[in-house]
Amino acid sequence: MEAILLEKIRSAADAKKEKVFQIEKTIWDNPETGYREWKTSAYLQGLYREMDFTPVPAGNIPGFYCDLDTGKPGPMIALIGELDAILCPEHPSADPATGAVHACGHHAQSAALAGAASVLKDPEILERLSGKIRFISVPAEELIEIEYREELRKKGTIRYFGGKVEFLYRGFFDGVSAVVMLHTGGGRKSFSLSPGSLGCLLKKIEFTGKASHAGATPHLGINALYAANMALNAINSIRETFRDEDHIRVHPIITTAPGAVNVIPGRVTMESYVRGATLQAIKAANRQVNRALAGAAASMGASVMISDRPGYMPLDNDRNLYTLSKKIMTSIAGDENVRERGQVDKGSTDMGDISCVIPSIHPSGSGAKGTGHGINYVIDDPYSACLLAAEYLAAAAASLLENNALEALRVSAERKLKFNSFQDYFNAIDSLNADCDAVGYHDDGSITIKLP
Ligand SMILES: [Zn+2]
Ligand SMILES: [Zn+2]
Numbered sequence: 001m002e003a004i005l006l007e008k009i010r011s012a013a014d015a016k017k018e019k020v021f022q023i024e025k026t027i028w029d030n031p032e033t034g035y036r037e038w039k040t041s042a043y044l045q046g047l048y049r050e051m052d053f054t055p056v057p058a059g060n061i062p063g064f065y066c067d068l069d070t071g072k073p074g075p076m077i078a079l080i081g082e083l084d085a086i087l088c089p090e091h092p093s094a095d096p097a098t099g100a101v102h103a104c105g106h107h108a109q110s111a112a113l114a115g116a117a118s119v120l121k122d123p124e125i126l127e128r129l130s131g132k133i134r135f136i137s138v139p140a141e142e143l144i145e146i147e148y149r150e151e152l153r154k155k156g157t158i159r160y161f162g163g164k165v166e167f168l169y170r171g172f173f174d175g176v177s178a179v180v181m182l183h184t185g186g187g188r189k190s191f192s193l194s195p196g197s198l199g200c201l202l203k204k205i206e207f208t209g210k211a212s213h214a215g216a217t218p219h220l221g222i223n224a225l226y227a228a229n230m231a232l233n234a235i236n237s238i239r240e241t242f243r244d245e246d247h248i249r250v251h252p253i254i255t256t257a258p259g260a261v262n263v264i265p266g267r268v269t270m271e272s273y274v275r276g277a278t279l280q281a282i283k284a285a286n287r288q289v290n291r292a293l294a295g296a297a298a299s300m301g302a303s304v305m306i307s308d309r310p311g312y313m314p315l316d317n318d319r320n321l322y323t324l325s326k327k328i329m330t331s332i333a334g335d336e337n338v339r340e341r342g343q344v345d346k347g348s349t350d351m352g353d354i355s356c357v358i359p360s361i362h363p364s365g366s367g368a369k370g371t372g373h374g375i376n377y378v379i380d381d382p383y384s385a386c387l388l389a390a391e392y393l394a395a396a397a398a399s400l401l402e403n404n405a406l407e408a409l410r411v412s413a414e415r416k417l418k419f420n421s422f423q424d425y426f427n428a429i430d431s432l433n434a435d436c437d438a439v440g441y442h443d444d445g446s447i448t449i450k451l452p
Contacts, residue, residue, distance in 0.1 A: 001399040005128055006331055009398060012119040013391045020115040020386045023047065024379060027107035028093065031085035031100040034140030034163060035152060037062040040083050044110060044137055051118050053135075058170065060157055063139040065172055067132055068120055074131025074405035075412060078173065079393050080181035080351075081113030082106040082141045084163070091375045103377035105184030105368050108385040110137060112182065112365075115390030120397055129401040131408065134176060139163040141350055143311055146204060146271055150309075161202065162312055162350030165429070168357070168422065177412045178321060178359045180396045181351060182389050185364030186372075188381050189388065190337040191329035193322060193363045197345035198247055199314035199352050200275040201282050201432055204307040205252070205293055207231070209300065211266030221264030227302040228254060228268040234292035241288070246281035247346060250274050250289055275348055277314055279428070290451045294438035298447055306436045308452050310429035314344070315352035316418065318359035320411045321396075325361050328395045332388060356418040357425050359411050361396075365389045 013020075023044075030039050041062035045055040053066035063083060067076075084106055089099030102108075117135045120126060140149075140163035149161045160166045167173060185192060207228050212221030235250055242248035252272035258265030274289055276282035290306055297304035329338045351362040367385025370376035379385045400408040419425040434452030441447055 001328070001395060001402060005125065005398055005402060006395055008122070008125055009119055009394045010391055012122045012125065013115055013387055013394065016115055016118050017387050020111050020390060021382045023111035023114055024108050024382050024386050027110055028102050028379070031095055031102045031107070033087060033098070033100045033145055034084040034142055035061055035149065035158065037083040037139050040110070041137065041139070044114065047114055048117065051121060053117065058167070061139055061166065063137055063163060063167065065134050065136040066117065067134050068117065069132050070126055070129045070401065072130040074401060075177035075408045076132040076134055076175050077178045077180065077397055077400050077408055078134040078136050078176045079113060079116055079397055080136050080138055080164070080179060081110040083110060083137055083139050084142055086142050086373055087144060088373060088375060091377070103373050104142065105379060105385065106141065108184045108367065108379050108382070108389065109182065111386040112389035112393060113137065115386060116393035116397070119390060119394040125398065129398060130405045131401050133397050133401070136167065136172060138167055140166070143200070143202060143348070146202065150204070161309065162353060164350040165353045168354065169426065173354065173358060176358055177408050178318070178400060179354050180321065180361050180393060182363055182365045182392050184368050184379070184385050184389070185366050186368050187366040189333050189384050190339065190366045191333055191363060191392065192339040192341055193326060194317070194341040194343065194345050196315040196317050196355070197352060198249070198275045198277055198348050199279060199282055200273040200311035200348040201286050202309040202311040203272045203274065203289070204309070205270040205272065206305040207268045207297060207302050208305070209264070209266050209302040212264045214262045214264050218264055221266070222300060222302050223264050224268040224302055225258050225265040227297050227300040227304070228270055230299060231270070231293045231296035234296050235289055238288050238292060242285060245277065246285070247277045247344065248275065248281060248285045249346065250285065273311060273348070275346070277344060279313065287451060290438065294449045294451060298439045298449060301441070304438050306434070306438050306452055308432055308434040310432040312348040312350045313352040313356050313418070313429070315349060315362055316355045317361050318355070318411060318415065320414055321359055321361035324399055324407060325363055325396060328392055328399060332391055332395070353425070353429070357422050359415045359417070365392065
């Protein structure tokens with residue numbers, strides 16, 4: 001991009017830094033988990049209104065978007081900031097009532113996005129651009145509190161667990177040609193890029209046995225905890241069959257513990273992800289996991305209800321947006337402070353879903369210290385986490401939309417997407433939904449196994 005434009009962006013961002021740092025602090029002090037970010041969403045909408053934007057709220061869930069029209073024809077691009085916190089009750093800054101804390105740095109993303117919005121509104125910058133910019137504050141990136149989200153789904157409040165997927169479904173990404181976000185990362189005054197990240201499928205598992213007196217009549221019981229334990233062993237036993245290049249990760253947890261020590265546990269619930277590099281690999285590993293679950297239940301005479309839900313699709317960062325981002329990052333932080341990780345990240349994000357249908361980029365910034373999702377995570381360098389992030393976001397938008405939006409049009413023309421339409425993508429993820437009572441017991445003594 002033109003050096004003079006980047007200079008203008010950087011000095012406009014610098015002029016807003018106190019405000020941006022204050023936003024970071026305010027959201028840090030008010031953490032809320034996914035689809036509960038009402039305070040955060042209201043606070044940010046107020047800020048955008050102060051900047052003369054007209055927020056369009058999602059309505060029955062938190063989150064909103066604001067549009068900035070350059071007044072000249074051209075494509076629309078979107079910049080994203082995430083709203084939600086995670087749960088880490090042991091963190092010293094966790095909300096004592098809920099255990100929520102911004103130990104993934106999404107609060108800094110929201111501060112950066114607001115900073116970028118105020119920068120791009122600057123008339124001297126805006127007059128050089130064409131098309132539109134949509135600033136989207138999305139809820140619910142972290143795929144947690146599944147029971148709560150399942151409740152929202154059953155009530156019809158949401159259709160999808162991931163906020164970006166839900167926003168896509170609601171049409172908030174309609175007409176968007178490219179999507180840019182920057183996740184907060186560790187280090188100082190640096191950026192990093194990767195080709196993408198793993199996708200995941202989400203599982204809820206319920207073993208049902210039969211409760212009974214543990215001392216007097218264990219022979220009348222069926223131990224659901226032992227069935228779950230065998231399922232964990234069976235899953236561990238198939239790990240060596242996973243191929244390295246598929247990056248399969250299965251990490252089940254027991255979510256409902258049995259009640260009393262003198263009762264044979266009659267019901268145990270588990271949750272798990274099956275992560276992988278491609279949807280095909282995830283589906284194949286999931287079949288193996290389901291077989292392990294059903295086999296474990298059958299060996300005990302227990303039942304197992306397997307509920308599969310779409311998690312997140314693998315992220316494919318767009319090559320043109322990658323190159324453009326690398327250039328901007330180098331201009332902001334210097335060549336030595338831009339790291340290309342080369343391998344896909346092993347986490348999962350609903351930006352993966354967006355990248356299936358719209359050219360997208362999800363790199364990392366810096367400014368955080370400690371372990372992500374851990375008890376020692378803090379933003380110790382707000383300048384990097386918020387201000388440099390705002391500069392990157394604003395510069396990415398400006399690079400795409402300067403010169404009659406030449407770059408945005410190129411990104412769009414050369415796009416390589418997994419799905420040809422939003423509908424094809426939704427059909428693919430909807431087909432992952434399954435609820436299956438996997439083991440059937442029959443009067444003649446035979447057992448049938450049915451997998452989702
Ligand atoms: Zn996270
Ligand atoms: Zn995150």
